[in-house]
Amino acid sequence: MTATSMHEWNRRLLLGCLCLSLAASVRLSVMSHSGGLITATVLPAVSFVVCFGLALSLWLANCSKKGEQLLICFLCLVGLLWQLAEAGDTSAARNGFQTAAFVGDVLSLLLLMHILEHYLSYWGLVWLPQSVKWIVSAPALGLLGTAAGLQIAGFPALRPAALLLMAALMALALAASAHVMIVSREAAYRPMLHVLLFGLLFSCAPALIGVVCTLNGVSSIPMPVLFPGLLPLLLAYLVCSERFMDLSFTLKHASYCALIAALPSVFISIVFYHVSAWGNLVADRSDVFVTGILMFLVLFFMLYIKQYLDYSLRKRLNAKQQDVQIALNRFLQWIENDDDLENIGPIIEREVENCLPVERAQLLVLGKEDEANPYFSYASRGDPGEITATQEGFRILLSESALGKIVLVAKWTRPRRRLNPDERVWLAALISYAQIVIENRANINDLMKNLEESAAQRAFVPMTIKKMMLRISERERFKWSRRLHDQNMQDQLDIARQLDAWGKESRDPQTKAMMVGFREQVLDGVYVLRQVINDLHPEFIYRTGLKKALLELFDKVNLRADFKLYGHVDDRLDGFQNVWDMAVYRVVQELLNNAQKHAQAHCVHLNLMKKNDRFMLTYSDDGIGLNVSAIGKSFGTMGLPGMIGRVEGMGGHLAIDSQPGSGLRISIQWTKKGAYA
Structure with a gap:
């Protein structure tokens, strides 16, 4: 049999498993149940729909590299466990279905071992050695078979054996995951292994505790707690995803959402518990526990989804914040090509006036000769970068040196209002960028002065200094060429176009000739200016x-x-x-x-x-x-x-x-x- 035909037979078998699980779910849904409506009918049906949908999507994807085929069988089996546990309207029937559910859980955990072995081998990692995997699987199946024979003979041994195997297999899965994460040295696999370990921990820990309590004779443990219900979502996420979440970031936000969701869930559960004592709202007090967990999960996911939507829709929800972010980007683009203080000042003033509730902003450069200026003494009262608010506006000391001070002052618009948190954060960021530019400019000037003095005293100039000077020179030439092209030359071309329009509108031949002469002189100046620009920065070298x-x-x-x-x-x-x-x-x-x-x-x-x-x-x-x-x-x-x-x-x-x-x-x-x- 060829590989293609074998693959087609496997797909047909998996399709048969999907159809069989769907038929079994429908049959279990129409059976009589002795539990409440929520726990016995609604939630088991939702669990099956989720598992069946994941299995069907994997079957349609038609992949088998990471253990997808085994995962489809796993999902078909796990989707039926909750329905099996809640089926039956008599005590004997329900006990039989629950025992079958426990056996199905053992089989699903054995499938889990094989799925993880296939999945991790895809990434070049070893989950369990082949010998250990079969040593675990064979005795587990043998113990289940022996317990089933004793059950038929009249000894109720199948349920305890299944519970014992469930506890052992879940503990083994957790230990093997921890071992793989400790042994693996590849940093690229860390996010995936973190997701695997913590996902198994959150899935299996409650079930493991519940199984241990049941083996010790505690009979009040709700049945859903005994099954690791998050395993289908975990395995589907691992198999279908190539990029994994940052678990530390996710856990931090999840803890925040869980803390907020816990208090109302507890309050609603208490209220639901006391209300159920007055009437027939629920058939079983254990439904109160399930309702509380369900309420917690609903609130938790609502809060977590809200955080995601707040981030995804931040541009529409906070249009003003987007504008100020654009203003910061615009400022950074300006200073990338021009760090001259005379040109940075108007840029800062314009952005402050556009983004903050101020009607006038000024960047003042105060020297020793400006000590009579009131802002000179006011600037000394705060630390550099500190925002000092007054009745008229605010002032910020950007830089202070022996030569003088640089102060940003602004006047409030009327009626005056406070800066909101977003505006204060934006202003603090703008101030930080401006201080960096001013400090770097001062350091460069000092460095150039020291280098000139050193050059006058020494004949040898370090090679690194020469290369640095070449880069600075070319950068300055590029800046001046851009400035001449974008400002001076464009202004002259506008004048030439305006003179041309005036000449065409004029009916006086002498005036028209004068306009034509002026226009030709301006265009001659443009030609000369273009030559100067090319000499400053001949970009055509890179093209030709x-x-x-x-x-x-x-x-x-x-x-x-x-x-x-x-x-x-x-x-x-x-x-x-x-x-x-x-x-x-x-x-x-x-x-x-x-x-x-x-x-x-x-x-x-x-x-x-x-x-x-x-x-x-x-x-x-x-x-x-x-x-x-x-x-x-x-x-x-x-x-x-x-x-x-x-x-x-x-x-x-x-x-x-x-x-x-x-x-x-x-x-x-x-x-x-x-x-x-």
Whole structure:
């Protein structure tokens, strides 16, 4: 028989189990019951519907990797246990059905062992060794068979044997789960094993206690307590899910919901107990216990679902809170590209005015010369970051140093109201971000000052400092290019469009010609500004590649310069990182700018080539030359000192050969490692 045909036979057998369990449930439902309506009819039917629905969904999923086929049999059996325990209208019949339910529980626990063995082997874990599994299963079935024979012979041994096996199997399942979790070293399996262990604990612990009490002669234990009713949900969750809950987080919220649900459940159970004493509301006082548990579960799940819905619908329920969160994100995006205090101040003021009940907010920078300002003395009364409320508004000291103070002040709108908790949390977050930016800006300024002083005293500059300066320089160039593009150039284009519209509307030829002239001048300014933006941050390098960008630069220089440029770029210069491409472009750009401004040359040669495992850039001109010893060290990125720092920051080596009146020759080399690093 092939594997495909075997799989089809298994599916047909499982479908037969589903049909058989459904027929048995219908038959048990129509039988007479001696218990109350809730515990004897409604709850057993609900339990079967849940188990049958889970089994049917697993059958339709048609999977068998994690023990799904055994789980279907388990669900078909467990769904009938509560109905079996409540069936029968006479004492003898009910006792027989309950004994059958206990036997079915033992069989379901044996199936549980095999399901968990299949499931954990799917993840590469060992639940129980094969020998132990069969050593447990064979004696359990043998004991049940012996007890059944004694029952037929007139000795009531089947029920005690079933209860004893139930206790032993549940204890074994808990011990094996704990052992797997202790032995497993893989952190990825921890959430799954936590769910398994605590799920078994919550499912089996009440049943285990009830079984032990029943074996010791306590006859008042309700039958539903003796069956681990949460096992079907636990196994279905484990088998069907690939992502597992954070159990510590879930238990914390579950404990909170359980604590709130416990008090009203106890109160309702007490009231129900006393009311039942006055009439025939329930047939059995044990129904009061079941009703209390049912009420607790209903309240618990309602509270837990409410927490989930509050989180899922938070954007609709708390639209204002969503707005202030967007404001924080907007502020963070602004400061990511611009951490200048002069530009951050208006951003903070605007966001505070939009999100809080204030009509005016100001960020004040107070120096020693502003000691007469009342806010200077008021700011000293609170700690940095502390919100100090007044009758007129509030003030916050953001930063304090020897140079002065930075204070945020705001005036309440009328009629005045207090800040609600969400607004206070938002304001505290905004203040924290602003303080970090201000402190970092001050630290950077201090660092730059110290580095400049160190550079003036020492000839050696650390490589890490050079690389850091390159990154800072490119970031500043990018910020200024974005600002010029998004503000200045767009404003000039708007002016050009407005002049064009006015020129078309004007009937006076002289006015129209004047408007056209103004428009052309503005567009010329836009063209120049676009060139400045490209020089500040030539993003086209990343799109076109280094070679094409350099060739375009050579063409522009030949159009503008008084000398003839002979440039050559090797074809084998592709595949570099963006940082290296930009560094080489900046070096070439600085060499050509220096030639245009200072060299007074007639001919310039520039070559970029690959030789063996090195990349070489050579430059030469026939200009007036320079005094090499006069080139100093600098932390800047402009001029020849900045070019030298840029080359060394990328791991290159530079040699300059020149004398006054004899031209300039520069040779730069990068290793392959430095170019691709």
